[in-house]
Amino acid sequence: MSCTVRIPSPLRSYTAGAATVPAEGATLDEVLASLEQRFAGIRFRMVDEQSRIRRHIRMYVNTDEVTALSQPVRSRDVVHVICALSGG
Amino acid sequence: MTTALWIGTRKGAFMLRPAARRRAWKLSGPQFLGHIIHHVVQDPRAPKVVLIAAKTGHLGPTVYRSSDGGRTWREAAQPPAFRKASDGAQARAVERVFWLTPGHSSERGTWYAGTAPAGLFRSEDGGERWQPVAGFNDHALRPKWFPGNGTPDGELTHSINIDPRDPKRLYIATSPGGVFESTDGGADWAPLNEGCAADFLPDPNALYGHDPHCVAVHPRAPDRLYQQNHCGIYRLDRPERRWVRIGRAMPKQVGDIGFPIVLHPADPQTAWVLPMDGQTVWPRTSIAGKPAVYRTSDGGKSWRRCDRGLPQSQAWLTVLRQAMCTDGRTPRLGIYFGTTGGEVWAGANDGESWRCIGRHLPEIYSVTHAV
Numbered sequence: 001m002s003c004t005v006r007i008p009s010p011l012r013s014y015t016a017g018a019a020t021v022p023a024e025g026a027t028l029d030e031v032l033a034s035l036e037q038r039f040a041g042i043r044f045r046m047v048d049e050q051s052r053i054r055r056h057i058r059m060y061v062n063t064d065e066v067t068a069l070s071q072p073v074r075s076r077d078v079v080h081v082i083c084a085l086s087g088g
Numbered sequence: 089m090t091t092a093l094w095i096g097t098r099k100g101a102f103m104l105r106p107a108a109r110r111r112a113w114k115l116s117g118p119q120f121l122g123h124i125i126h127h128v129v130q131d132p133r134a135p136k137v138v139l140i141a142a143k144t145g146h147l148g149p150t151v152y153r154s155s156d157g158g159r160t161w162r163e164a165a166q167p168p169a170f171r172k173a174s175d176g177a178q179a180r181a182v183e184r185v186f187w188l189t190p191g192h193s194s195e196r197g198t199w200y201a202g203t204a205p206a207g208l209f210r211s212e213d214g215g216e217r218w219q220p221v222a223g224f225n226d227h228a229l230r231p232k233w234f235p236g237n238g239t240p241d242g243e244l245t246h247s248i249n250i251d252p253r254d255p256k257r258l259y260i261a262t263s264p265g266g267v268f269e270s271t272d273g274g275a276d277w278a279p280l281n282e283g284c285a286a287d288f289l290p291d292p293n294a295l296y297g298h299d300p301h302c303v304a305v306h307p308r309a310p311d312r313l314y315q316q317n318h319c320g321i322y323r324l325d326r327p328e329r330r331w332v333r334i335g336r337a338m339p340k341q342v343g344d345i346g347f348p349i350v351l352h353p354a355d356p357q358t359a360w361v362l363p364m365d366g367q368t369v370w371p372r373t374s375i376a377g378k379p380a381v382y383r384t385s386d387g388g389k390s391w392r393r394c395d396r397g398l399p400q401s402q403a404w405l406t407v408l409r410q411a412m413c414t415d416g417r418t419p420r421l422g423i424y425f426g427t428t429g430g431e432v433w434a435g436a437n438d439g440e441s442w443r444c445i446g447r448h449l450p451e452i453y454s455v456t457h458a459v
Binding site for chain 2: 041045050054083084085
């Protein structure tokens with residue numbers, strides 16, 4: 001299944017500057033694996049070694065925030081990766 | 089020999105190079121602007137190789153490697169990461185790569201990394217792929233050594249020292265936790281904290297739980313260790329196991345609290361510290377607003393104040409544990425430190441006279457020498 005992933009600026013060094021990239025997968029986990037295959041290293045910056053979404057990363061499928069990598073992703077869904085930062 | 093300084097900051101990495109006769113220094117960079125750079129370390133075995141410990145405010149921690157002296161960089165294919173936890177076990181994740189140390193001279197391509205939370209990692213391919221040192225990270229006594237009691241920056245593993253005579257003898261430190269020694273290449277570890285005060289612990293004779301801020305093994309006399317601890321300055325001469333508080337010889341009004349300690353590359357009797365205020369709520373600024381470096385030339389029996397050229401009043405500097413180094417150029421060694429206020433200071437002639445060689449930088453986390 002093909003979806004679209006919106007890449008925030010801190011991660012665009014991995015995508016050659018692309019803000020939106022296509023990805024494959026029936027779950028968020030599979031979508032991230034698909035990204036990792038194309039853009040080596042990108043997953044570990046978002047997800048830790050225990051498969052937890054990192055503390056200052058938020059992920060949405062369309063407009064719904066998701067916290068589990070098992071979240072289903074359907075064809076033509078948009079996955080948003082958001083970096084949450086405050087202060088200096 | 090050309091000297092340069094790598095400056096790791098909260099907002100990127102910079103380099104300072106001396107112009108003619110080291111009268112002026114030229115700043116270059118930033119590289120990795122906006123990245124949190126805890127350590128930049130050149131490989132003495134292959135000087136074109138430089139490793140950077142990095143993360144950003146949002147993204148996970150990683151390591152970058154250069155094989156052309158810092159012109160181009162490539163991210164590690166497998167950054168330091170704890171093993172995947174089994175069901176019910178504590179699931180640890182590396183929050184930051186805090187410290188980098190090149191391996192033994194006979195083990196080209198070997199590197200060690202210290203992390204928060206407390207963790208030790210090893211690479212055998214020049215920093216490309218990192219493996220957990222299970223003997224430390226999964227030691228049966230780990231829950232006692234590092235109970236995870238929530239210091240503001242987490243438990244930090246740092247001061248990774250390898251005995252130049254024996255690649256299997258390792259000393260590391262964790263703040264808090266203490267100093268630990270391995271004699272079998274990291275398969276097993278034992279605390280090495282006897283004699284060190286830990287004023288914040290209920291047991292004055294605790295074997296672990298101490299707060300070593302910086303530990304250094306002398307490269308020419310590897311049985312000589314120095315330590316700047318949260319509770320004093322110490323020396324240890326192996327095979328002794330009991331540290332001696334050489335900070336007792338510091339002036340009473342200055343005390344013996346600070347973060348870094350750096351050693352003379354040839355003379356095991358000579359070391360430098362930069363005392364900071366450890367009273368009441370721990371300001372961790374220069375004592376009374378009058379920064380000074382102190383040097384011992386007799387193994388800690390006495391200390392000499394070196395403050396010529398440094399501000400004489402109202403200067404509230406903080407210098408972190410990786411942010412002080414020497415340039416290795418003897419005689420007339422140069423000493424350097426960087427402040428959390430973004431200044432870099434150079435002390436000529438063994439730190440006798442100081443001048444500011446860089447300013448307006450972000451918060452400085454590390455100052456390391458490169459050739």
